[in-house]
Amino acid sequence: MRDGVAKPRVLLVEDDRELAGMLAELLAEEGYETDAAHDGQRGLHLGLTGHYDVMVIDRRIPVLDGLELLRRLRARAVTTRVLVLSALGEVADRVAGLDAGADDYLVKPFEAEELLARLRALGRRDLEGAECLPLGTAALDLRRHEVVLPRGERITLSGREFELLRTLAQRPKAIHPRAALRTRVFADSTGESIVDTYVYYLRRKLGRDVVRTVHGLGYQIGAV
Amino acid sequence: MRDGVAKPRVLLVEDDRELAGMLAELLAEEGYETDAAHDGQRGLHLGLTGHYDVMVIDRRIPVLDGLELLRRLRARAVTTRVLVLSALGEVADRVAGLDAGADDYLVKPFEAEELLARLRALGRRDLEGAECLPLGTAALDLRRHEVVLPRGERITLSGREFELLRTLAQRPKAIHPRAALRTRVFADSTGESIVDTYVYYLRRKLGRDVVRTVHGLGYQIGAV
DNA sequence: CGCACTTCTGAGGCTTTTCTGAGATCTCCG
DNA sequence: CGGAGATCTCAGAAAAGCCTCAGAAGTGCG
Numbered sequence: 001m002r003d004g005v006a007k008p009r010v011l012l013v014e015d016d017r018e019l020a021g022m023l024a025e026l027l028a029e030e031g032y033e034t035d036a037a038h039d040g041q042r043g044l045h046l047g048l049t050g051h052y053d054v055m056v057i058d059r060r061i062p063v064l065d066g067l068e069l070l071r072r073l074r075a076r077a078v079t080t081r082v083l084v085l086s087a088l089g090e091v092a093d094r095v096a097g098l099d100a101g102a103d104d105y106l107v108k109p110f111e112a113e114e115l116l117a118r119l120r121a122l123g124r125r126d127l128e129g130a131e132c133l134p135l136g137t138a139a140l141d142l143r144r145h146e147v148v149l150p151r152g153e154r155i156t157l158s159g160r161e162f163e164l165l166r167t168l169a170q171r172p173k174a175i176h177p178r179a180a181l182r183t184r185v186f187a188d189s190t191g192e193s194i195v196d197t198y199v200y201y202l203r204r205k206l207g208r209d210v211v212r213t214v215h216g217l218g219y220q221i222g223a224v
Numbered sequence: 225m226r227d228g229v230a231k232p233r234v235l236l237v238e239d240d241r242e243l244a245g246m247l248a249e250l251l252a253e254e255g256y257e258t259d260a261a262h263d264g265q266r267g268l269h270l271g272l273t274g275h276y277d278v279m280v281i282d283r284r285i286p287v288l289d290g291l292e293l294l295r296r297l298r299a300r301a302v303t304t305r306v307l308v309l310s311a312l313g314e315v316a317d318r319v320a321g322l323d324a325g326a327d328d329y330l331v332k333p334f335e336a337e338e339l340l341a342r343l344r345a346l347g348r349r350d351l352e353g354a355e356c357l358p359l360g361t362a363a364l365d366l367r368r369h370e371v372v373l374p375r376g377e378r379i380t381l382s383g384r385e386f387e388l389l390r391t392l393a394q395r396p397k398a399i400h401p402r403a404a405l406r407t408r409v410f411a412d413s414t415g416e417s418i419v420d421t422y423v424y425y426l427r428r429k430l431g432r433d434v435v436r437t438v439h440g441l442g443y444q445i446g447a448v
Numbered sequence: 449c450g451c452a453c454t455t456c457t458g459a460g461g462c463t464t465t466t467c468t469g470a471g472a473t474c475t476c477c478g
Numbered sequence: 479c480g481g482a483g484a485t486c487t488c489a490g491a492a493a494a495g496c497c498t499c500a501g502a503a504g505t506g507c508g
Contacts, residue, residue, distance in 0.1 A: 077367050081349075091335045098341040103349065104328065117319040121327055132301060158454055175368060191457055193496090198455095200498060215464065215495070216383045217369060382465055415468055417485090422466090424487060439475060439484070 006163060006184055007033040008053040008123050013043035015061045026112055040064025047073050051180035052080050054123045059086035059097065067100040074101040079174060081122040133169040136222055140169050147206060155205055160185060164198050168211065172222030175214050231257040232277040232347055237267035239285045250336055264288025271297045276304050278346050283310035283321065291324040298325040305346040357393040360446060364393050371430060379429055384409060388422050392435065396446030399438050
C-alpha cells in the first residue's frame with residue numbers, strides 16, 4: 001500500500017528554475033520527497049500548510065524575500081529546520097540570516113555534497129552510533145523497533161506505531177499537530193482519525209502518560 | 225533542558241590556550257557559562273558527566289581527535305548540539321565533520337560574530353519553541369498555549385483563553401476596550417458579555433490579579 | 449489454506465471548550 | 479446614600495474535539 005519507511009519531506013524555495021530542478025533531482029536521489037516553490041509567496045503558503053521536515057530557502061527570491069519569508073514562518077510558529085542558501089556571503093549577511101531564524105546558512109556557490117551533509121545534520125534521523133532515542137524514563141530502540149522500559153523490559157511496536165512514536169520522539173516537548181503526523185506517518189488517503197487510533201494503540205501498550213494531548217493543537221511527548 | 229533563568233552552559237574543547245581564553249571571555253560576555261578542556265580525553269570526561277547546552281569542539285586536539293571525541297559522545301547517547309571548529313575547510317572535511325555527528329562546522333579563521341550567531345541558532349533548537357511573552361513574573365508560552373509560572377509550573381489554556389491573554393499581553397499596560405477584544409478574539413455574532421466570561425475564566429485559572437478591570441474603559445494587564 | 453499480526457475505518461460515547469443568559473455584586477456620581 | 483449602569487459569577491446547553499474499540503481488509507508465514 002505504501003513504502004515502509006516514510007521519506008523526509010523537503011520544501012525547496014528557489015527562483016532559479018534550472019538550479020531548482022537540479023536540486024530537486026539531487027534530493028530525490030538521496031531519498032527526500034521534495035516540493036518546490038519559485039517565489040516567497042508560494043513558499044509561505046506551502047510552508048504554512050505542508051508539514052515539512054526541513055526547508056531550503058534561497059535568500060534572493062521574488063515577491064517575498066527569503067529572510068522575510070523565514071521571519072513570517074517563524075512568526076506563525078513554524079519550527080521546521082531551515083537552511084538558507086545565498087550568494088551573499090559576508091559575515092554580516094550570515095549573521096543576519098541566522099538571526100532571522102535560519103538553522104544553517106550556506107553560501108553559493110556550494111557543492112552538492114556539503115548541502116546534503118548539512119541537510120543530514122539538520123534532519124538527523126539516526127544519531128550516529130546511538131541506537132536509541134530517549135523517551136522520558138524509557139528509551140526507543142531504533143534498530144529493533146522496541147521500547148525499552150527502565151527495568152529492561154521490552155515492548156515491540158508495529159511499523160506504524162514505531163514510526164509515529166519516533167516522529168514524536170524526534171522532537172520531544174514540541175507539539176506535533178495531527179495533520180503533520182498524519183502527513184509524515186500515514187498515507188494521504190487515510191481517514192482523519194488514523195492518528196487518534198495509533199495514539200490509542202501506543203497508550204494501550206506503553207501507558208497513558210507516554211503521549212500527552214494538547215487540546216486543539218496536537219500531541220506531545222516528554223512534557224515538562 | 226535547563227530552566228530559563230540559568231545561563232546556558234558551553235563546553236569548549238580547544239588546545240590552543242590563547243584562543244581558548246579569548247573564546248571563553250567572549251562567551252562569558254554573551255552570557256554563557258563556559259567549561260574548558262584542552263584535550264580530547266578531558267573533553268570526553270566533561271562531555272559525559274557535565275550537563276551542557278552546547279559544545280564547541282576543535283578538530284585538531286591532542287590525545288583524542290575532535291571527531292573521534294564527537295563519535296564517542298554520540299555513541300554514548302549524548303545528544304547535545306555540537307559545533308566543530310577546524311582549520312580544515314575542504315568540502316570533504318566539512319562533510320566528514322557533519323557526518324561524524326556535528327550540528328554545525330565552522331572553518332578557522334572565523335569571526336566572533338559568526339560563531340556567536342551559529343551558537344544562538346543551535347541554542348534555539350532545544351528551546352523547541354519556548355518563545356514567550358512576558359506576563360509579570362510569569363510568561364506566556366506561545367507555542368504550547370501555556371502560562372509558565374515562576375516556579376516552572378505550567379497551566380494550559382484553551383484556544384480562546386490563550387488568544388485573549390495573548391492579545392492583552394501583546395500590549396501590556398495598554399487599556400483594551402471590550403469591543404476591541406471581542407472583535408479580535410471572538411466571532412462577531414457572539415454575545416456582548418463573552419469577553420467578561422473569558423476574563424473570568426482567566427482569573428479563575430491564573431489568579432484574580434492577572435487582569436485588571438478599568439471601569440468603563442476595558443481591561444489591562446501588567447499594570448504598575 | 450489457516451493463523452497471527454497489522455492497518456485502517458467509522459461509529460458511539462466521553463470530555464473539553466465555547467457561548468448564552470440571568471442574577472449577584474460592584475462602581476461611579478449626583 | 480442610592481440608583482443606573484457596568485461588571486462579576488456561574489450553571490448549563492450546544493458544539494467541537496478526543497477516546498475507545500469492534501470489525502473488515504490486508505499481509506506474511508508455516
